[in-house]
Amino acid sequence: MKSKLNLNPELIDSARSAAKNIAEDVQKFIDKNTTVAVERTIARLMGVDGVDEIDKPLPNVLIDAIKEGGGLSKGAAFWIGNAMVNTGKTPQEIAEKVSSGEIEITKLPIASEDKILEAVYKTAEEMVERIKNNRNRRDEYLRTLGEGKKPYLYVIVATGNIYEDVLQAQAAAKQGADIIAVIRTTGQSLLDYVPYGPTTEGFGGTYATQENFRIMRKALDEVGEEVGRYIRLCNYCSGLCMPEIAAMGAMERLDVMLNDALYGILFRDINMQRTFVDQYFSRIINGFAGVIINTGEDNYLTTADAYEEAHTVLASQFINEQFALKAGLPEEQMGLGHAFEMDPMLENGFLYELAQAQMAREIFPKAPLKYMPPTKYMTGNIFRGHLQDAMFNLVSIWTNQGIQLLGMPTEAIHTPHLQDRMLSIENAQYIFNNVRSIGDEVEFKKDGIIQKRAQEVLTKAEELLRDIEKEGIFNTIEKGKFGGVKRSFTGGKGLEGVVEKDEKYFNPFIDLMLGGAR
Numbered sequence: 001m002k003s004k005l006n007l008n009p010e011l012i013d014s015a016r017s018a019a020k021n022i023a024e025d026v027q028k029f030i031d032k033n034t035t036v037a038v039e040r041t042i043a044r045l046m047g048v049d050g051v052d053e054i055d056k057p058l059p060n061v062l063i064d065a066i067k068e069g070g071g072l073s074k075g076a077a078f079w080i081g082n083a084m085v086n087t088g089k090t091p092q093e094i095a096e097k098v099s100s101g102e103i104e105i106t107k108l109p110i111a112s113e114d115k116i117l118e119a120v121y122k123t124a125e126e127m128v129e130r131i132k133n134n135r136n137r138r139d140e141y142l143r144t145l146g147e148g149k150k151p152y153l154y155v156i157v158a159t160g161n162i163y164e165d166v167l168q169a170q171a172a173a174k175q176g177a178d179i180i181a182v183i184r185t186t187g188q189s190l191l192d193y194v195p196y197g198p199t200t201e202g203f204g205g206t207y208a209t210q211e212n213f214r215i216m217r218k219a220l221d222e223v224g225e226e227v228g229r230y231i232r233l234c235n236y237c238s239g240l241c242m243p244e245i246a247a248m249g250a251m252e253r254l255d256v257m258l259n260d261a262l263y264g265i266l267f268r269d270i271n272m273q274r275t276f277v278d279q280y281f282s283r284i285i286n287g288f289a290g291v292i293i294n295t296g297e298d299n300y301l302t303t304a305d306a307y308e309e310a311h312t313v314l315a316s317q318f319i320n321e322q323f324a325l326k327a328g329l330p331e332e333q334m335g336l337g338h339a340f341e342m343d344p345m346l347e348n349g350f351l352y353e354l355a356q357a358q359m360a361r362e363i364f365p366k367a368p369l370k371y372m373p374p375t376k377y378m379t380g381n382i383f384r385g386h387l388q389d390a391m392f393n394l395v396s397i398w399t400n401q402g403i404q405l406l407g408m409p410t411e412a413i414h415t416p417h418l419q420d421r422m423l424s425i426e427n428a429q430y431i432f433n434n435v436r437s438i439g440d441e442v443e444f445k446k447d448g449i450i451q452k453r454a455q456e457v458l459t460k461a462e463e464l465l466r467d468i469e470k471e472g473i474f475n476t477i478e479k480g481k482f483g484g485v486k487r488s489f490t491g492g493k494g495l496e497g498v499v500e501k502d503e504k505y506f507n508p509f510i511d512l513m514l515g516g517a518r
Contacts, residue, residue, distance in 0.1 A: 003362050004444050005355065005454040011462050012363055015318050018465035022473050023322035030280045033273070034505065036192070036497035038281050039063045039076040041243040045127045045509055046080055046091040046120070049210070051196045058095040059244070060193045062105070065098050069106025073502040081120035085111035091123065117506075124508035127251075128288075134253040135290040141221075141230045148178035148229055150368065151396050151404035153428055158183035158415050160202030162212045166219040171418050173223045173231045176425045179256055179403065181234035182216055184208045189239025189268050190493060194248070204415075208235050208245055213252035232256055234294070237282050238264050240274070240494050246282040250289035256335065256403075257286055261323045262316060263296035265477060266485045267303075271492035272477055281510065283327035288513035293329065294403070295320040298339030298372035300483035306341040306376075307349075310356055311460035312482055313338055317360065318465060319473070321367075328514045331366035335403050339372035340392040344384075348449055350391055355453035357399040358444075363458075368402025371395075378411040385409045389424065393431040398438050404428060 003009075040059040050058050066072050066079050083094045086108045097103040155177045157165040162182075169180040185202030188195075198215060199207040206212060213235065220231040234256035237245035242264070249257055261279045264270040286293050297313040297320070304312065317336045324334050338360055342349035360369055374388045389407035396404050406424040408416045416424075444450045468476045480486035 005358055005362060005451050007362060007454060007458055011458055015462040015465050018469040019318035019322045021469050022319055023326055026276055026473055027326055030277050032500055033277050033498055034075060034501050035274055035277050036063050036067065037241055037243055037278050039072065041247045041281060042076040042507060042509060043080065043091065044244060044247050046123050048091050048095045052099045057193050057196055058099060061099045062095045065105055071106040072499045073505065075505045075507060077120050077506055077508055078116060078504060079105050081116035082111050083108055084119040085115045120508050124512055128512045131250045131289050138253060138255065138290060145224055145228060145230045151401045152178035153425055154179040154181060154403050154405045155421050156181045156183050158205045160185065160206050161200040162198050162206050162215050163200065165206050166216060168418060169216065170219055170223040172421050173220065174227055175422050176429055179232040179234050180220060182206055184236045189264065192240045192494065194241050194244050210248040210252060213248055213254060217252050239268060240270060242278040243282040243285060246285040249291060250285050254291060256292045256294060258296065259283060259286055259293035260296035261320050262482060263299060265487050266483050267299050269487065269492045271495040272474060272487060272489060273498050274494040277498060279323065280327055283324055283329050284510055284513050287327055287329035287333060292333045292335050292368055293324065294335040294370045295337040297337040301339050301341035302376055303483045303485060307346060307352060310457045311464055314457055314461035315464045316482060317364065321364065334367040335370035336364055336367050337370045337372060340374050340395060341376050344377050344388060351449050352453050353395050354398065355450040356457060357395050357401065359454040359457060361399045370403040370405065371401040372405050373407025375411055380413050382409040385411055386427065390427055390431060393428045394435065397432045397435055400439055
């Protein structure tokens with residue numbers, strides 16, 4: 001891609017190199033450690049599901065028993081495989097017997113390593129095949145039904161009731177939406193377990209559960225066949241259950257997942273050690289399942305100024321890219337995030353937004369960039385808000401964004417109604433159709449406002465990444481250089497769920513999904 005912004009390719013290479021070194025440094029830490037969420041994910045992928053008599057999820061029951069028995073460092077796969085060899089039972093049956101107290105999983109005789117591995121990999125391969133089949137089914141839908149043009153029109157449903165969400169999602173798809181995101185209920189990211197079954201109550205959103213995923217997937221397949229295009233389903237694998245939700249999404253054929261390396265640390269105060277380990281396995285699963293991840297850089301601009309701190313967004317995009325590559329996630333599945341959050345009273349703010357969106361497109365040419373709408377400066381004036389969203393839509397089509405989370409005129413007033421989504425979809429469709437090729441037709445003035453702005457942001461991002469490379473990302477986060485938010489290495493939620501791996505530790509799904517073999 002020829003740079004319309006006259007960006008310095010050496011600076012881009014330098015920034016990318018620094019980000020790669022940052023990710024490799026953290027990867028050494030990731031490779032030495034596991035977490036309770038990673039181990040619960042392994043249990044789920046081996047078929048453990050359901051709840052006990054007090055509604056505690058069986059993956060939690062099983063991993064808590066292993067942890068209490070002092071065995072977590074060897075990993076769930078080792079103990080489940082050993083129990084399978086000893087008892088001849090399935091992982092689900094083992095979990096149920098651990099729950100009832102009939103089996104003390106860490107006190108069973110230790111079987112031969114070969115037998116443990118054989119039992120585990122046979123079960124793991126069946127789940128990997130199921131996820132492959134889901135990916136193939138999505139590809140078949142895309143081949144036969146097709147899909148909407150990019151930027152995909154992305155809207156949210158957030159009633160709290162999965163059955164009401166279905167009605168609203170199907171209506172949005174009929175109005176033209178390409179992606180439906182079921183917003184997660186407030187605070188779910190801080191739960192160290194995944195609720196079970198269909199849910200009809202939630203505040204600010206609906207619980208992310210495997211049954212809710214299944215219900216919505218079925219509903220979107222039905223409406224997709226009716227409207228003649230594939231409708232993608234999005235949810236959130238962030239928080240303390242990041243890899244578990246990724247696994248549930250892979251099992252139920254979700255298409256898009258919010259999956260950021262830093263978001264939970266900065267905006268949910270989840271311990272950074274826990275988050276970095278969890279994000280790695282979650283991204284391996286998403287990469288293998290063909291899921292597009294969305295990263296959360298747009299959130300920086302809700303706590304920091306969009307003009308002053310734009311370089312931190314770009315630096316984070318570089319870092320998220322490298323962590324994703326480490327997990328085997330291709331660039332075509334990286335919905336790197338950014339946002340139209342400039343103060344509307346700032347003179348030439350539209351030009352700065354245009355510069356930054358074009359810059360992201362040029363630096364990450366293969367990524368289906370996720371562009372977020374104005375929220376910080378939405379006031380409740382629905383007429384001005386609709387205009388702000390129109391300008392946001394114009395920048396998006398001009399700079400060839402991939403995923404357009406549509407702004408709502410009633411942002412800052414209430415959760416969108418059906419008619420709010422319709423107005424937003426019509427706004428985007430009108431602009432996208434009328435200026436579809438504007439990016440191919442218009443070039444930018446040499447050394448003008450737009451070129452200079454993009455060059456300045458890139459220069460600052462490269463400097464920041466070089467500083468982080470020297471300092472390390474843990475220290476950088478402690479100093480509050482992202483989003484103006486400081487977090488401690490040993491602070492936040494979930495640190496007690498991190499454990500160093502034993503030399504006998506193994507995770508069959510990393511081998512099968514990342515390496516392709518045992």
